[in-house]
Amino acid sequence: MIETKEEIIESTLNHAKNKTLSTNHIQLVSITEKIDTVNPLHFFEAAKQLQVNRTFWCSTAEDFLMVGVGNTYEIEATDNRFQETDEQWNRIKQEAIIHDPFQQPGTGLVVMGGMSFDPKKERTSLWENFSESAFIVPAYTLTKYKETYYFTINVQISSHDQVSMLAKEINESRHVLLKQSEKMPIKTKIADKYEIAPEKWKETVVEATNQIKTSNLEKIVLSREVQIKLNKKAEITAVLDDLLATQTNSFVFAFEHGEDCFVGATPERLIKIQNEKLLSTCLAGTAPRGQTPEEDEAFANQLYNDEKNRSEHDFVVKMIKQAIRPYSANIEVPNEPIIYPLKNLQHLYTPVTATVRQDVSIFDIIGKLHPTPALGGVPRQASLQFIREHELLDRGWYGAPVGWIDHNNNSEFAVAIRSGLIKGDTASLFAGCGVVKDSDPEAEYEETNIKLVPMLSVLGG
Numbered sequence: 001m002i003e004t005k006e007e008i009i010e011s012t013l014n015h016a017k018n019k020t021l022s023t024n025h026i027q028l029v030s031i032t033e034k035i036d037t038v039n040p041l042h043f044f045e046a047a048k049q050l051q052v053n054r055t056f057w058c059s060t061a062e063d064f065l066m067v068g069v070g071n072t073y074e075i076e077a078t079d080n081r082f083q084e085t086d087e088q089w090n091r092i093k094q095e096a097i098i099h100d101p102f103q104q105p106g107t108g109l110v111v112m113g114g115m116s117f118d119p120k121k122e123r124t125s126l127w128e129n130f131s132e133s134a135f136i137v138p139a140y141t142l143t144k145y146k147e148t149y150y151f152t153i154n155v156q157i158s159s160h161d162q163v164s165m166l167a168k169e170i171n172e173s174r175h176v177l178l179k180q181s182e183k184m185p186i187k188t189k190i191a192d193k194y195e196i197a198p199e200k201w202k203e204t205v206v207e208a209t210n211q212i213k214t215s216n217l218e219k220i221v222l223s224r225e226v227q228i229k230l231n232k233k234a235e236i237t238a239v240l241d242d243l244l245a246t247q248t249n250s251f252v253f254a255f256e257h258g259e260d261c262f263v264g265a266t267p268e269r270l271i272k273i274q275n276e277k278l279l280s281t282c283l284a285g286t287a288p289r290g291q292t293p294e295e296d297e298a299f300a301n302q303l304y305n306d307e308k309n310r311s312e313h314d315f316v317v318k319m320i321k322q323a324i325r326p327y328s329a330n331i332e333v334p335n336e337p338i339i340y341p342l343k344n345l346q347h348l349y350t351p352v353t354a355t356v357r358q359d360v361s362i363f364d365i366i367g368k369l370h371p372t373p374a375l376g377g378v379p380r381q382a383s384l385q386f387i388r389e390h391e392l393l394d395r396g397w398y399g400a401p402v403g404w405i406d407h408n409n410n411s412e413f414a415v416a417i418r419s420g421l422i423k424g425d426t427a428s429l430f431a432g433c434g435v436v437k438d439s440d441p442e443a444e445y446e447e448t449n450i451k452l453v454p455m456l457s458v459l460g461g
């Protein structure tokens, strides 16, 4: 006999409740079903009615997508965040009752989250709603993988809970989320724009190049902030809609924490693991896109042959190779980068592939990779120290790993660039660039300007 989804929910919850009666512990339950095609943005928008925080992730190149609604469990870690997160994740994964007949990437129990760039940098109130590291098991997840949609319910049950009540609540929320409404929110316009100390920033670039010439420092990534005032409260669904439409080859993400939302479309994959295959990508070195195919190709050629950009890039390749070596076999890295075109700019790009053992922890590898010289510098500690002392902004989660992992250890993390923190009708946007010995402050400033374009345009600039 085929059980209906309501029956599966009730019977799984009953089983979980019986377990709590003997263990006396709260039990995490995860139940996945296959569903008909839904519009993920309608789903994301509908989640507003549940008055909980939302999480969004889409790899636009692969059409893989996950929307998280609410928060059933949160892993917060401070001191030793990679190890602590890994330990907690392993524990909840082992203890959870998981009903996932599909076993696809992103189905079943998952955590989605991110962390701050540098826990040693003094915090400001800008990022007050974001911890140094926060990974959540959403209450509900929508997963799209290979044109198929899955809906997952994650719930905690205690020995005092009434299964029928809980099941009723879940079914009501499920109905709200999957009811597809055509109403999409209206996008904002930029009312005002304020660049934080651009001249001071250029001076810092000069200071960085001077230090690079006179010390063992080789590369320092320096970023800056632009503050935006909007004509009304930002609608995250509209922002995501525009990012998805314009930013191919990117990871479009949003993490809501309290009233704030960190959102962006980053082209930079930090690491993907699927079926023990690891993929990391080195992305550094930048040029604009041309107005005509000829101009575009000229920019690409110039970028490809430019010593300064190639050196920015090579630092990243070298370091990523080194960082993954202890965890992997069959590391493959092409000798030369390729051009990675985006809507507003193009980058030098080198993919790194390898095989990892099933028992290798993604958080361990991320701990070794972050920050790569694409966002920190070379050598790591000295460049971080320079950034801590000289950068005017609080990077918060900008430039840090964001992503997800599922109960089968499939996972993907990106480096959160091309992004902004939205707070009601204001936003802080961030962009940085790799400073090396022959960096020119004006050129670096222009480079950060084009990196700001995608976020500025989706906010109505």
Ligand SMILES: C=C(O[C@@H]1C=C(C(=O)O)C=C[C@H]1O)C(=O)O
Pocket (backbone or CB within 6 Å): 221, 223, 268, 283, 284, 285, 286, 312, 347, 374, 375, 417, 418, 430, 431, 432, 433, 434, 435, 451
């Ligand atoms: C720091 C950023 O991007 C990084 C810096 C790049 C560069 O300087 O060429 C290119 C891609 C990223 O590694 C950013 O977009 O904010």
Ligand SMILES: [Mg+2]
Pocket (backbone or CB within 6 Å): 284, 285, 286, 312, 433, 434, 447
């Ligand atoms: Mg650069």
